[in-house]
Amino acid sequence: MNLWDFFPGLSSFALMGPGQALIRILLILLGGVLVYMGYKDKLDPLLMLPMGFTMAVVNGGILIMGGGELGTLFVDPLVSEPNKLLDALQVYFLQPFYNFTFANGLIACLVFMGIGVITDLDFFIARPFLSLFLALAAELGTILTFPLAVAFGFDFKEAASIAIVGGADGPMVLFTSLTLARHLFVPISVVAYVYLGVCYAIYPYLIKLLVPKRLRAIPMDPMEIRTVPASEKFYFAIVAGVVLSLFFPVAAPLFACFFFGVAVKESNIGRFREFLDVLLSGSTMFLGFTLGGLLSVTIVMNPKVLLIMILGMVALLLSGIGGLIGGLIAYKLSKGKINPLIGIAAVSCVPTTAKVAQHCAMEVEETIMILPHAMGPNVAGVITTAILCGIYVTLVPMF
C-alpha cells in the first residue's frame, strides 16, 4: 500500500488520460468561477451557487468504483435497467432525487409552477398582440437552430432538444431534452443554464450593434398601460391552460403548472402563494445541486458536447437578433412610438432580459422607464416557448 491509496480522489488522476484529467481540473475551476459569479451577483446566485459548488465537488470526488471503473457517489443518469437502477438508488445519494424528479420532468414542472406564481400578466394582457408578435420574432433561434443542428449530424429529436435552448427558458429545455433526447439531457441542460447567464452579458453588445442610439432613447409612458383586473388574469389563466392542453397534450403538464401558478397568484390564496414561493426556491436549489452533480468528467466526456455548446450559443444569439428585428418592425409600424429595445425582452427568462432592455435604454437616457412595456413581451416569451416546446415534442416523433 502506498501513500496515494489514502487519497483516492487524487490517485484517480493517475488512472485518467491526460485529456480527461485536464477537463476534470477545468470543470473544478469552472465550478469555482460559477460560485464566484453567483456570489458577486453577476449570474443568478439561486442557480449558480448550488450548481457551481456541486460541479466542483463532484469532479473532486472521483474515485475507483466496483469493477475498477472511475465514478462518483453522486448520481448515475445513464442507468435504466430495473435491477441496476435499484442498486444505483442505494449507492448514489442524488439518484432518488434524479429518478423521481428529473427523469420524469417533475422538477421542470415545479419550477414552472413557481414561475407562474411570480409572473405578472398585467403588461402581457394589456397589449397581447404586440407582446406575442415580439415573442414569436424572438423564437428565431428556436426555429432556425433545428435544421442547423440536423445539418451538423444530430437526429431530429436531439436537434429539437438543442433548438429549444433558443427559447431561453430552463424548464422547457429540461422538459424537451428529457422527453426527446434523454441521453443528451445533461450537456443540453447544463449548456442552457450556463448560457442563460452568459448570454445576458452578451445581449447588450448585440443591442448596441443592431439598434441605433437615438432609437434606444425613445420614451414609453408606463401610465399608458391599462390596469388589468385580477379576475381577467385569473380567467385567462384557467381558459388558456385548458385550451393549450387540449391542442398540445404532450406539454399539458407544463401548461397546467404555469397557469395554475398564475391562477394561485391572481386568486390571492395566501397559503398557496407562500407554499409555491418556498417550492420555487427549493426546486431551483435542488435543480442546481443535481445539475452540478451531473457534471462529472466521467459523464460529460461526450464528443457531441462541443457542438451542443456552439449550437446553444447560436440559438440564443439568433433569438436575440430575432427579438430586436421584431422590435425594429414594431417601431416602424407604430410610427416611432415603440422603443425597439423591448424586442430583446421577448427572449423570455423573466425578468432578466426585460432588465437588460431597461439597462441599455438607461445608458442612453438616464430617466427613461421602459421596463413595464418590456414585461409584456417578456411574459409572452415564456408562453410562446412553452407552446413551441409542446409542438416540437408532439411533431418531431412523427417524422
Place this chain on the structure above:
Amino acid sequence: MADVIVALRIAILTYALGLFACGLVGGIILVVRKITSDRSKGVE
C-alpha cells in the same frame, strides 16, 4: 441533405403552428376581456 430539408419543413410547420397557437392565446385574452368587462358593467 434530405434530412436537412425535412428538418426545414418541420421548422416551418412548427412556426406556423406556433403562430396559430399564439393567435389562439390572443383570442382567449380578447374573449375573457369582453366577458369580464361586460360583467363589471352589469354589476355597475
